[in-house]
Amino acid sequence: MYSLKEKEIIFVFTGPDGSGRKTVSKLVGESTLHMKGVISYTTRERRHYETEGEDYHYISKDEFESARNNGEFLESVEVDGNLYGIKEQDIKNTFEEKGCIYLVLNTEGAEILKKLYGDKVIRFFVYADRNTVMERQKERGDTPEIIERHLAHYDQDMAYKEECEHIFENYKLDHIAFEVTNTIEHYFKLKLEEKAAKKELL
Template sequence: MNGNLFVVVAPSGAGKTSLVSKLLEGDHNIKLSVSFTTRAPREGEEPGRDYHFVSRATFEAMIAAGDFLEHAEVYGNYYGTSRKWIEAELAGDHDVLLEIDYQGAQQVRGLFPTMVGIFILPPSFAELRRRLEGRGKDSAEAVEKRMASARQEISHVLEFEYIIVNERFEAALTDLVSVVRAARVSRAQQRLRLPKLLSEFR
């Protein structure tokens, strides 16, 4: 596997999706993994771009066949990452990025110990609440559920190699880009990419 596997985790409202979108706009060698899900498409979502939408029966058949790198059931719907697609992209020298939760990250690390784990933190608990309420998408009850989920998610933050606090978006984006660039010039990656050059100096 020549590519890097980046796994980005964050509580809802921390700004993960916006940061990842900007990263992908500026770096075309990273491919975003599109998850499979059993939930219905939301307005504006496109099959194959946002998710691969499948039936529950199809998803469970894929579980049985070992098709998923990781999968979980969240609020009554399944979500999963295609194992074959990830392996093919990494073997083809592409970097791959996953946006998943901490439980999915734990499953992925069991299969890919060299994955690069990145956790996006909000600057404070109060700011996370302000962002969630400011979106106007959720009821007060839903916001409380997301805040409780954030506490659980953030309790696993030290399982990740890199922790980025998204207080100012541009600074957080610079940090994210820096992590990606550093991973590409790590000893492990350069050993794979530069054997001919290194052999010239032996």
């Protein structure tokens, strides 16, 4: 397992599908704070509004199983018969570029990372009410079958809310982006203060 260095933090965006967690993470992580995101691998089919290498890396089940058997995945989960995972080497490579990274994970993946790295993982739970989630999925072109499958997990995902370090209701994108940015900057400030304090002790 990759050992996080002292300065390294993983920010994880999680919550129900359709809550806007990926949109918020990109707006805050890449556009505002210039962090680097790590993309998950999945065996599910790419949807028409998704892009390879931006939303997921889409691979076959055989490729996924082979990589998992080789110990390449730091975490992997199965949801509705589809496999999802983050490769350890991708985490390592991204940290070589940036001291802090962000991930977008379902609640199961977020919990696995939290158990692996403890306080080094900061979870942002992004949510919207059930009707809003359903409307957003309709707008992006999800089929009724996909929407029904996602909503079947809604209550279970929402139950994870209180486990996370920070909770944000995504009712207005610019508002939540401002709040999340301020929260992440607080962690950056704490790291700088810790570094300065240690220098004084030397």
